[in-house]
Amino acid sequence: MKTLIIITAGIFLFGMNSCFYDKADLIYPQTTACDTATVTYSGTVAKILGSNCNGCHGGAAAAGAGIKLDTYATASTYVTNGRLLNSMLHNGQASPMPKGGTKLDACTINKVSSWIKKGATNN
Numbered sequence: 556m557k558t559l560i561i562i563t564a565g566i567f568l569f570g571m572n573s574c575f576y577d578k579a580d581l582i583y584p585q586t587t588a589c590d591t592a593t594v595t596y597s598g599t600v601a602k603i604l605g606s607n608c609n610g611c612h613g614g615a616a617a618a619g620a621g622i623k624l625d626t627y628a629t630a631s632t633y634v635t636n637g638r639l640l641n642s643m644l645h646n647g648q649a650s651p652m653p654k655g656g657t658k659l660d661a662c663t664i665n666k667v668s669s670w671i672k673k674g675a676t677n678n
Contacts, residue, residue, distance in 0.1 A: 589662035591669035595678045596627055600670050603663055604630060607653060627677045634675045640668055 594600065604624045605613070613625030623629040624639070633639040641649035645658045653659075 589665055591665050594666045594670045594673070596670065596676065597678065599666050600630075601627070603659075603667060607659060607663075611654070631675060631677075634671055640664075640671055643667060 608624045612619035612622050622633065624633065630639065633642075638649040642652040643659055643664050645651040651658070658664075
């Protein structure tokens with residue numbers, strides 16, 4: 556009986572040691588700086604829109620409520636009226652995007668914001 560208690564306690568303690576805190580962003584914070592100084596439309600913003608927005612808002616996609624973001628000309632309309640950045644910020648001033656998804660990370664939003672603050676040029 557004493558052996559059974561010792562074995563059970565050993566298994567319990569071993570099990571407790573295998574627990575972990577599954578929040579990698581808190582345990583291993585991002586140490587690289589977010590480069591917003593070299594942001595361009597073609598090199599940065601178009602890629603962000605392509606990977607996060609154009610599934611619904613590009614090409615022949617029908618899910619985007621008629622909003623197109625797959626070219627500079629079409630995206631610049633939503634930059635000018637503020638809807639592009641407000642959608643990314645989830646601040647209540649435009650529909651939060653990506654729809655049904657989580658807010659884009661701060662670095663990505665900061666890159667788009669930096670490009671807009673610098674005049675949102677087609678570069």
